[in-house]
Amino acid sequence: MARYAKALGHPVRIFVMDLLSKQSCCYSGDLTDELPIAKSTLSQHLKELKEAGLIQGEIEAPRIKYCINKDNWAEAQKLFKDF
Template sequence: MIKKKYTEEQEKLARFAKAMGHPARIAILQFLASQECCFFGDIHEELPIAKATVSQHLKELKEAGLIQGEIETPKVKYCINKENWETAKKMFADFLGQPICKKEGCCK
């Protein structure tokens, strides 16, 4: 059996999609996109969830490369990773903009 692999682009798009797959993460991204940068406490004040949960969501977004954090003792400052944000925008636009099957009787 031949093992097929996903392309690097498919894996990257899936990582971005997974990281954005929770409403709290979408809220975090929207908040950060509207700010130059902000501290953890600012983000926590915007969300109706516990600090530990905010931390976990920030970790997921950071691991996917959508945000970046910088330690400014004793706080951590977060912002959108602009390069990866632009990459994600293009990848999602390309993916969602691809033509779909219009074959008669296929799907309705």
């Protein structure tokens, strides 16, 4: 629970999750266009979301398609709701 909250505790990561919740999938490039941060920084945030289990990446060469991890996202929402 704290792990999920912590992963969401940054504006960039909220932005990413918000986008993914609206369009289910996206590429890093979509995000770098809209966010004023270096691609290496974005990569770190995506890594954190991935390690928290909130998203998953699928190789679609030469890009990577990121999607919400629906199971874990559902669990996180349930945890917040039941709180």
